[in-house]
Amino acid sequence: MDLILEGIKKAFWLLVTFDPEVFSITLLSLQISGSATLISLFFGISVGTTVALTRFRGRRIAVSLINTGMGLPPVVVGLFVTIFLWRNGPLGFFEMLYTPTAMILAQTVIATPIVMGITLAAMQQLPAKLRLQILALGATRLQMVWILIKEARLPLLAAVMAGFGGVISEVGASIMVGGNIKGYSRVLTTATVMETSRGNFDVAIALGIILLLFAYLINLILTHVQQRERAR
Amino acid sequence: MNNDSSNILEINDIKVKRAGALLVDIPSLQVERGEILSLIGPNGAGKTTLLLTLCCLPKPTTGEISFRGQKIGSDVSVFEYRRNLAMVFQEPLLFNTTVFKNVASGLTIRGMEKDQIRRIVKESLERFGISHLGERSARTLSGGEAQRTSLARAFAIRPEILFLDEPFAALDPPTREALIEDLQAVLQDTHTTTIFATHDRAEALRLSDRIGVMNDGSILQIGAPEEVMNHPMNEFVANFVGVETILRGKVIRKDEGSFVTMVSDHEIEAVGDVKLGESVVLCIRPENVTLSTASRSETTSARNVFRGRITKITPLGFFQKIQLNCGFSLVAYVTRHSVDELSLGEGKDVNASFKATAIHVVRKREK
Numbered sequence: 001m002d003l004i005l006e007g008i009k010k011a012f013w014l015l016v017t018f019d020p021e022v023f024s025i026t027l028l029s030l031q032i033s034g035s036a037t038l039i040s041l042f043f044g045i046s047v048g049t050t051v052a053l054t055r056f057r058g059r060r061i062a063v064s065l066i067n068t069g070m071g072l073p074p075v076v077v078g079l080f081v082t083i084f085l086w087r088n089g090p091l092g093f094f095e096m097l098y099t100p101t102a103m104i105l106a107q108t109v110i111a112t113p114i115v116m117g118i119t120l121a122a123m124q125q126l127p128a129k130l131r132l133q134i135l136a137l138g139a140t141r142l143q144m145v146w147i148l149i150k151e152a153r154l155p156l157l158a159a160v161m162a163g164f165g166g167v168i169s170e171v172g173a174s175i176m177v178g179g180n181i182k183g184y185s186r187v188l189t190t191a192t193v194m195e196t197s198r199g200n201f202d203v204a205i206a207l208g209i210i211l212l213l214f215a216y217l218i219n220l221i222l223t224h225v226q227q228r229e230r231a232r
Numbered sequence: 233m234n235n236d237s238s239n240i241l242e243i244n245d246i247k248v249k250r251a252g253a254l255l256v257d258i259p260s261l262q263v264e265r266g267e268i269l270s271l272i273g274p275n276g277a278g279k280t281t282l283l284l285t286l287c288c289l290p291k292p293t294t295g296e297i298s299f300r301g302q303k304i305g306s307d308v309s310v311f312e313y314r315r316n317l318a319m320v321f322q323e324p325l326l327f328n329t330t331v332f333k334n335v336a337s338g339l340t341i342r343g344m345e346k347d348q349i350r351r352i353v354k355e356s357l358e359r360f361g362i363s364h365l366g367e368r369s370a371r372t373l374s375g376g377e378a379q380r381t382s383l384a385r386a387f388a389i390r391p392e393i394l395f396l397d398e399p400f401a402a403l404d405p406p407t408r409e410a411l412i413e414d415l416q417a418v419l420q421d422t423h424t425t426t427i428f429a430t431h432d433r434a435e436a437l438r439l440s441d442r443i444g445v446m447n448d449g450s451i452l453q454i455g456a457p458e459e460v461m462n463h464p465m466n467e468f469v470a471n472f473v474g475v476e477t478i479l480r481g482k483v484i485r486k487d488e489g490s491f492v493t494m495v496s497d498h499e500i501e502a503v504g505d506v507k508l509g510e511s512v513v514l515c516i517r518p519e520n521v522t523l524s525t526a527s528r529s530e531t532t533s534a535r536n537v538f539r540g541r542i543t544k545i546t547p548l549g550f551f552q553k554i555q556l557n558c559g560f561s562l563v564a565y566v567t568r569h570s571v572d573e574l575s576l577g578e579g580k581d582v583n584a585s586f587k588a589t590a591i592h593v594v595r596k597r598e599k
Contacts, residue, residue, distance in 0.1 A: 129321055132289050136319035137338040138389065140311065147337075151328055229328075 003201060010202030011209055022203070026210055029187040032100055033168040036107030037115075040163050043108075044115025045156065049145060051116075052123030053131070066120060069113025074106075078173030081106040085177065098179035103187070106173040111163035118162060122155030123148060154229055161218045168214055239301075240265040240393060240425050241286070246295030248285050248449075255281045256292070256449040263393070268419060268426040270436035273446035273472065279429035282446070283395050286427065287317055299392075315342070318386035319395040322402055324378035326370035331362065331381050334370050338389035356388040359418050376407035380414075387418060396428040400435065412438065433473055437461070437513055438594050445469045457513070462561050476515040477563050480596065483510050490588055496560045501535040504593040511596040520590035521564035523554065523582045525574050534585035538562070542580050545571070552576075556584055 014022050051062055083089050085097040085105075096102045126148060134144045149156065171189035178185035180194060188207050195204040241263040248256040256278045263269055271279045285292050288310045299316065302308040318338065326334050333340075335356050339349045357363045360380040365373065370381060379399060386394060400408045416439060419426060430436050436443050437457050444454035445468075453465045461478035464470035481495035483506050490503050493512055506512055522534065540558030547553075551565040554576065562584055566576070576582065 127323065127325060129323065130325050132284065132287075133319065133321060133325040135289055135314065136287055136317060136395070137341055137385070138315040138317075139341045143341055147327070153328075 004205075007201040007205040011206035014203065014206040015209065019206075022206055022210070024183065025186055025188055025191050025207065028100065028185075029168060029189075032103050032174075032187060033107060033164060035104045036111055036167050037160065037164040039104070039108045040111035040115045041160060044112050044159065044163070045119050045149065048116040048119025049123055049149065052120045053145070053148075063120065066113055066117050070117040072110055072113060073172070074110055074170040074174075075172035075176070077106055077109050078176030081109065081173065081177050097177060098181060098185060100178065100185050102177040103174050103185060106177045107167040107170065110170060110173060111167045114166055115159045115163045118155060118159035119152070122152040122159070125155070126151055154226060157225060158222060161222050165215065165218050169211060238265050239263060240299065242298040242301075243286070244296040244298070246285060246292040246297065248281055249293045254449060256285055258282065258295075258451060261444075261451065261454075263425060263427065266423045266425055267441045268428060268439055270440035270443045271427065271429045271446050271451070272431060272433055272436045272443060274431060277446040278449035279431075279446055280397050281449070283319070283397050283427065283429050287319055287395060288313060316392040317395065318389050318391035318393075320379075320382050320386050320397065320399045322398040324370075324373075324375075324382040326373075326378055326381055326385075328371060329369070330366065331357070331368050331370055331373070332366040334381050335384045335388050338385060342389070352388050352390075353384075356384040359387060359421075360384045360414060374407075375403055376411060379403060379411060383411075383415065383418075387422070387424075390422075391424060394424045394426045396426060396430075398430055401431070415439075433461075434594065437478070437515075438596065443473075445472055447472075462563070475563065476517050476592070477521075477561065479514045479516070479560055481512060481514065483508055483512060498538060498559050500591070501588040502591040502593050503588050506593065506595060513594040513596050515592040515594065516562070516586055516590065517592075518553065518563045518565040521562060521584055521586045523564055523566055523570070523574065523576070523584055525576075525580075525582055535588045537583055537585040539581060540584050542576060542578050542582060545576065545578055556582070558584060 048066070051059065051066065081102065082097065084091045085094065085102055086092055087097075096105070130151065131144060131148065134147050139147065169189060171193055174180075174187055175190045175193065178187070178190065180186050180190040186194075188211050192204050192207045192211070195201075195207065239262045241261075243258055243261040245260065246256065246258050247254060271282065273279055284290075286297065288297070288304060291297075291305065291310065297304045299308060299313050304310060304313045327337060332353055335353045336349050339352060344352075354363070357366055360383055362377060362380050362384060365377060365381070370378065373381065379402075383399070400411060403411065412435065419439070426439075428436070428439060440457060442454060443457050443460045444451045445460060445464075446452065447468055453460055453469050458478045458480050460469065461473050461476065464473055479493075479495045479500065481493040481500065483491050484494045484499070485492040486506065486508050490501055491506050493500050493502060493514060495514070500514060502512075502514055538558040540556035540562060542554055543557050544555040545552055546555075547568075548565070550567065552568060552571050554564045554566055556562045556564065564584060570576075574582070
């Protein structure tokens with residue numbers, strides 16, 4: 001019990017004094033996961049929308065693949081990204097392994113299907129005739145897609161949150177492709193793993209609290225926006 | 233731009249096929265500028281598919297549609313054509329934003345300036361009596377308010393052709409009545425060419441200049457409402473449009489509660505609240521028409537007694553359907569017994585009478 005209390009006390013101290021190392025780790029986490037989420041939004045929303053709005057051969061297979069992708073194990077993603085970026089691998093010439101860029105790449109691979117799957121579901125939930133109504137109002141195809149995306153904004157916000165939440169708490173891929181290098185590719189999750197294994201519970205708890213705070217913050221924003229929309 | 237003919241829309245042999253099935257097959261159809269054409273028919277007759285096809289959503293599988301004499305797809309692009317249209321569906325299909333922004337959406341899509349949008353939207357909201365709802369979220373509207381918003385959105389873009397797909401079908405009767413009345417006024421005011429799909433013949437009768445009866449993707453009969461209703465070309469049309477005699481005329485005199493309508497030089501008395509000089513449609517059910525062979529002087533409580541000649545007798549089970557020419561056409565049902573008793577036959581002159589209270593009055597939009 002003392003161990004935990006002592007850990008929480010020290011963790012609190014680290015947080016309120018803005019400990020430079022904890023601070024830089026947090027910042028890097030946000031940068032990497034934020035970038036990965038942004039990139040995944042681009043691919044996820046565009047592909048998700050396209051699959052939702054078009055009919056093509058093999059569409060069912062595509063949909064099931066996307067849905068499977070939503071539960072992609074980060075360790076598997078880490079494994080394949082590592083293989084691709086390995087010195088002799090297909091993308092070895094980029095020399096990207098054990099860099100933050102590699103971590104962004106791996107996290108993008110994890111977040112994209114999540115965003116894509118939620119986008120697909122959100123777009124399919126809109127009434128089928130809404131597209132016709134928008135076109136009948138004189139919209140171009142691009143305007144139509146944009147209006148539909150705006151109509152699906154609430155579930156799309158959930159997609160953003162789910163994507164970000166998925167990658168910021170993910171550890172397997174980050175440690176494999178980032179290497180947990182101090183001051184370079186060390187993020188909240190990889191640092192927590194390392195500090196815990198070293199027995200530095202105070203630092204580990206501090207990092208854990210920060211992660212929990214993020215999780216809470218994400219849900220707070222989401223709930224707030226959803227409730228506001230409903231109340232109108 | 234303008235074509236010599238007054239036709240705003242011309243359809244030439246369009247067919248819509250989906251998954252091998254022929255959904256719509258219209259050899260020819262012309263829509264005049266400013267007219268209101270109703271398409272009536274049962275569910276699944278192809279009304280919605282035809283409406284969507286006329287909007288090129290999507291284009292027909294084969295055939296041509298011309299807008300103001302220009303072929304769509306070659307002389308004018310589908311996109312440019314669509315910018316002249318508006319469509320209102322059975323579901324209001326509003327966007328998840330305020331009523332104001334919903335009504336503005338067609339104009340925003342066209343990149344119109346904010347001041348202009350505000351002016352037009354305000355006007356359109358007023359037309360449909362929903363100015364007070366401008367800032368409300370579309371999600372919180374009642375069914376009637378939502379459909380008004382949808383209509384206001386359609387009229388805001390000042391369409392050349394308005395397509396209405398059963399816009400009142402989901403509304404309760406009082407709401408529907410109020411909305412039809414307002415739409416009637418707006419159509420009268422704007423002279424918007426309108427193609428209106430409905431399965432409610434009373435709605436069609438009330439709003440339209442022409443009625444087309446659809447079944448299995450084809451238009452079986454098309455013409456003036458009286459023409460289609462009084463002279464259905466086959467059994468399907470007859471069953472669908474009902475069996476009443478439909479007469480159109482102008483109110484020439486009016487008393488407390490009752491009024492007199494001039495119908496092809498004959499005065500017909502009916503009951504209802506109408507305006508003097510207004511166009512009305514009178515519907516008379518055949519079982520309410522009584523025939524007699526006695527001379528005119530015989531007293532009857534019926535106000536409307538007309539001398540007419542029997543043009544056709546059709547047996548219908550227990551009844552005989554008698555078609556008469558009284559200067560206007562009239563249909564009566566009589567029992568077989570009466571036919572024998574009065575020795576009715578084609579070419580024979582009889583007196584036809586019906587009570588003023590037996591007439592169903594439909595107030596007609598002014599052309």
